[in-house]
Structures are given as structure tokens and as C-alpha cells.
Amino acid sequence: MRICIVGAGYVGLTTAAALADFGHEVLCVDMEESKINCLRQGKVPIYEPGLDELITKNVKNNKLFFSSLVEESIKEYPVILIAVGTPSKDDGSSNLMFVHRVIDVIASTTNVYKIIITKSTVPPGTNEWIHKRLIEKGIDEDLFDVVSNPEFLREGFALRDLYHPNKIVFGTKTSRPIKNLKKLYYRGKAPYIFTSLTGAELIKYASNAFLATKISFANEMARICDAYEVDYDDIAKGIGTDPRIGRYFLNSGLGFGGSCLPKDLSSLKHSAVKKNVETKLLDAVREVNDTQIDLYLNKLTTELPDLTGKRITIWGVTFKPDTDDLRSSPAVMMIKKLLEKGCQVHAYDPMVQLELSGVYSHTNQYESVKNSDALIISTEWQQFLETDWAEVKSRMKGTIVLDARNCLDGKLVRKFGFLYLRIG
Numbered sequence: 001m002r003i004c005i006v007g008a009g010y011v012g013l014t015t016a017a018a019l020a021d022f023g024h025e026v027l028c029v030d031m032e033e034s035k036i037n038c039l040r041q042g043k044v045p046i047y048e049p050g051l052d053e054l055i056t057k058n059v060k061n062n063k064l065f066f067s068s069l070v071e072e073s074i075k076e077y078p079v080i081l082i083a084v085g086t087p088s089k090d091d092g093s094s095n096l097m098f099v100h101r102v103i104d105v106i107a108s109t110t111n112v113y114k115i116i117i118t119k120s121t122v123p124p125g126t127n128e129w130i131h132k133r134l135i136e137k138g139i140d141e142d143l144f145d146v147v148s149n150p151e152f153l154r155e156g157f158a159l160r161d162l163y164h165p166n167k168i169v170f171g172t173k174t175s176r177p178i179k180n181l182k183k184l185y186y187r188g189k190a191p192y193i194f195t196s197l198t199g200a201e202l203i204k205y206a207s208n209a210f211l212a213t214k215i216s217f218a219n220e221m222a223r224i225c226d227a228y229e230v231d232y233d234d235i236a237k238g239i240g241t242d243p244r245i246g247r248y249f250l251n252s253g254l255g256f257g258g259s260c261l262p263k264d265l266s267s268l269k270h271s272a273v274k275k276n277v278e279t280k281l282l283d284a285v286r287e288v289n290d291t292q293i294d295l296y297l298n299k300l301t302t303e304l305p306d307l308t309g310k311r312i313t314i315w316g317v318t319f320k321p322d323t324d325d326l327r328s329s330p331a332v333m334m335i336k337k338l339l340e341k342g343c344q345v346h347a348y349d350p351m352v353q354l355e356l357s358g359v360y361s362h363t364n365q366y367e368s369v370k371n372s373d374a375l376i377i378s379t380e381w382q383q384f385l386e387t388d389w390a391e392v393k394s395r396m397k398g399t400i401v402l403d404a405r406n407c408l409d410g411k412l413v414r415k416f417g418f419l420y421l422r423i424g
């Protein structure tokens, strides 16, 4: 099929590269000309394992193209896939202005049949609105089908998730586009889930809200374990063997961040309140997550009561390992709180050099701990699990290692004379 993807961000770019690799002719457009110029020179503006190679391969095979001429491109293609940003507004609702803008461009350029697929995460009712909007704009209902096709990509595993999805969700108003939709993805054994437009939107939100709930449950359990001096990992292992629970996403630590979970949790709450539905559980999930950082800071101040002027090293600034994404990163939020407490913060991350005033960003893991009073692990990069603790000991002034991702082998760290702290 000939597909135009609007939005060359994390979701748009990874999806474009994979669909081209599946054999479709794909044009990826973005309003940011600089981003498109980069891509045309073979430079990929985001880090995602395997993405560079896949883009290079499919550009070479004349399957993947890039343009910043959004309107002209949309006009030419029978399948439009929308992957523009849906950032949060102050009230937690999703800002749909970019989606609306794309829909109005589609309305002004549609004179032959088009399938309009929304991949951006949008609140329930948005795709029904899109359908109504196109009709209001005078487009005959026979000339288009709106489809909700949420993504479930994890950053750092996006291509793996595209090649090995655990499901493919399509929300439609009629069965008309289904034959074509079944040509879109290589799905392997993954089931198709066909539902209504709003059903598909809510599957996406429910998925992310459930993942967030599981993480906040893990963090609350870790707090209880801490009070009873029990190793939380034993609990996670114990309950995780039950297939009704599953060990995945039970890692306790600084809490969930990134461009999706926090944003989608707020947007779902906003959508519920709009219908006078109370969200006691979602509120609790948020509250536990929002208080995790202070919990770890309290743990630190039990050993270092006055942080003023203390030299604190932070390992990991991205919101999770294997990505360059700092969006809603708990590590960055912790750094900001340490700066507020008058600390001298030295940061090291294998992928990103944090540019934040008051922070010394290092390019060498071991240089970053020189003369430090405490070391905090805030993102569980594999590299930190393979640390040479003797080397760290020889360089640090203090002995505190605060594991804010419960990812280190505490026994090993203690063996080198460190005061190893964690929660649960």
C-alpha cells in the first residue's frame, strides 16, 4: 500500500521504517524541516536500537521517503497514518491541536477514497470527532474511513514490538476498511482485536493505566517490605510466578516516567471526570508515583541529614535504560530536588549528557564519583550492574550508595565497604 505517516517522532519514525520494510511504499512527513533534512541525509534524530539501519536499508530500496510538504503529501496518498504529538495540557487533558490541524488538512485535500488511521494516543471520543469533522467539512462518507490503531511500542524495544506485537488493535465504524487494514502489518501470531473507535482508544489507555498501576503497587509493596526489613525482590519473584500476576513490570524504584505512562494516566482521569466517573484507583497510582522521589531523598537524608554543599553523583538521567529520552524522567526530577537542597550534583549517563544548570555532566562513569559523598543509581542501565566497585571506592569520599532502582547486588556492594541503601 502507499502510506503517508504524519509525524516523524518516536512512533512515526519507527512505524514508517517497519511498514516500509514490510513492503509498503511509505512517505514520512513532519512539520519540522530540520528533522526532515536530517533524515534525508541519513541522520536519525532519535536513538532507537536498529532504527538507523532499517531506515538506511529502506531508503536505499526506494520504499521509504521523507518530506516536510505535509499538505501536498497528504493529498497524494490513499492511506494516512497520524503520529503527531498529543502532549498534556495543564489540566492533564491531551492537547489535540496537532491532530485537529492534520484532520483539517486531510479535509481540504480529500477527493478520492482515503483510510485515515490514528496512531497518536488520543482520548476516548476523538476518532468519532474526526469522523464527524470530515463530514462537517463536506467530505462524503463514502470517501473515507477513520480507523483507531493505537501503538503499544516501548522505547528501546520499538522495532521488536513492531515485528513481534502481542496484539494489533483496530477500531472502526464499519467493516469496509478491514480488508485493507489486514494488509498493513506483519503480525506473526498476534491476534487482531477489532472493536469500535472508542473501544480501541480505551484499550490503549487501559493498557498504560494498568502498567502504571502495577508499578505503583510494586512501589507500595516495597515500602511495606522496607518497614518489615524484607527483600522486595523475593516478594516480586514470589507473586510473579502466578500467571494471573506475572513478574514483568513489578520492578520497584523511583517510579514511572517517559512520554506515555504519566501523560496517559492524566488524560484517562480527565476523560473519566468529564463523564462524572470517579477515579479513586488512578488517583492513588499517581499519588504513589509522585511521592517515590521524596521517599528516596528521605532515605538519603537519614544518613546525610544536611545535604547543603554535599557532592552527590547520579548515575542515569534517562527515564529508563536503552533510550535517549528524558521526557518526564524521574531521575531528572530527583536531580532538580537535590539542587533545591543545595547539593552539588554530578551526573553520568551512558547515552545522554544532561544539560541542566548546576549539574556537572560527566562522560566517564568513574570520574563522575570523584570525591562524592554519595552515589545514587536512578536509571538501571546494564553498565551500572557491571560496576568496578573497588574503583568507585578508591575515588568516592563518602560510602553511601543509594540504589533507587533496586537493581544492584547489595551483598557485593556492601563487600566493598559501602553503606548500601534501597527501599524494600
Ligand code: UDX
Residues within 6 Å of the ligand: 006, 007, 008, 009, 010, 011, 012, 029, 030, 031, 032, 035, 083, 084, 085, 086, 087, 098, 099, 101, 102, 119, 120, 121, 122, 151, 259, 260
Ligand atoms: C506521539 C504521541 O505524542 C503519543 O501520544 C503517541 O502515543 C505516539 O505518538 P511520539 O512519537 O513520542 O508520540 O511524539 P513526538 O516524538 O513528539 O513526535 C511527534 C512528531 O510529530 C514531531 O516530530 C513533530 O514535529 C511532528 N508534528 C507535530 C508534525 O509533523 N505536525 C504537527 O502538526 C505536529
Ligand code: UDX
Residues within 6 Å of the ligand: 151, 152, 153, 154, 155, 156, 208, 211, 215, 248, 249, 250, 251, 252, 253, 254, 255, 256, 257, 258, 259, 260, 261, 319, 320
Ligand atoms: C510505555 C508502554 O510500555 C508502551 O506499551 C506504550 O506504548 C508506551 O508507554 P515506554 O514509555 O517506552 O512504554 O516505557 P516502559 O518500558 O513502559 O517504562 C515506563 C516507565 O516505567 C519507565 O520510567 C520505567 O523505568 C518504569 N518502570 C517500568 C518501573 O518503574 N518498573 C517496572 O517494572 C517497569
